[in-house]
Amino acid sequence: MKNIRAEKITEEVKEMCILANHYLSSDMNSRLNNAVNVEESPLGKKILNQLKENLEIADKEQIPICQDTGMAVLFVDIGQDIHIEGGLITDAINEGVKKGYTEGFLRKSVVKDPIERVNTNDNTPAVIHYNVVEGDQLKIILAPKGFGSENMSQIFMLKPADGIEGVKEAILKAVKDAGPNACPPMVVGVGIGGTFEKAALMAKQALTRDFDDRPTKEWVRNLEDEMLERINRLGIGPGGLGGSTTALAVNINTYATHIAGLPVAVNICCHVNRHITRIL
């Protein structure tokens, strides 16, 4: 049995909020660098270069990459052999979010109630997904999610007869509908299978997967490659102002589903696809 103090979790989450909003993961950077070289539109190339410059300024001057520093989404894997002492894990995480967003000069973008809409002024509560796993580690993935792209996400409850062609059409529809609103070049997270909520959760989780960490199933790898190519033939381009770079990556997660269904969730993310992992 390993003991982890709640205050330790708070400190880690605080740091993660600040780091994730100022630095992207290396796989995001390399995709963006590559996009600058292959983009066909001169204006598109100019915008991609501005996005690179934006990342440099964010790093050097400690200005968040995007002013929408997001709602904090966390995936927490709790090893069943650990014990958390000194408080409730959910409270510890929310305290970390509060400290990170307040001390890190990040925007407070959360309202307490979807209709009454009064800002909580500390960016809490976070959206936290727990999963119990074997072992004695606590793995925390934090993904601050901006809503320009979140608003453009869609779910499709397809019929089994729609098959893989239906899935492809659904992904293309979500990307086309998102267009310039989602700050392209986008990262497209897709969840196929499960239930209504499982598909959405997988789509979000897919956004946090390293692009070089490929799915084990061949059909899923092929679908990711084909969809990235087809999305980049749509012409939407950087900023939605035309070009050959509409998406930097398509990440697809899958799960078992019901004999009557084929759920497909498409979670759109902009080029500021923020995620950071810590293991305690």
Add this chain to the structure above:
Amino acid sequence: MEHKIKLPLTSEAIEGFKSGDYVFLTGELYVARDAAHKRMNEALDQGNNLPIPIKNQTIYYMGPSPARQGRAIGSAGPTTASRMDKYAPRLLDLGLKGMVGKGKRSKEVIDAIVRNKAVYFAAVGGAGALLSKCIKESEVICYDDLGAEAIRKLYVEDFPVIVVIDSKGNNLYETAILKYKKD
């Protein structure tokens, strides 16, 4: 084509803008987004004046991150303009000339742009750190209680934007895509 423009926008300047042009804005720019627009609309419904002089002005749809000490503003990129579509035609009819944001606009907004000879610019979405370098001053004018959504007045220098919908109603989001579409 590139233009260097002093704000407020003049009718001559707006007539010279074509969808796809690159424009550098210098001068005063007002900032308002969702909650501020809702409140301005309510003020008009109640027969009250707007808290800002709207005539000939340009509104930037934006909600900044907090400024570190010694800086005018934090990260400050555009937000999605379509959420302001419900309110924009009314403001355009009252004399608003320019809007800066990102993303598509409704037919009602495009019609109001043409009717009032106005313009819709896009700033690069997700480049908030870069754009903040062009913002030299920032002051909360009203609706302070809205936090990141308060109305601000900025002083910007060579703030880079692209003409998306010009005063004739040409829409870069529709035309540019066709050029690079391959299927």
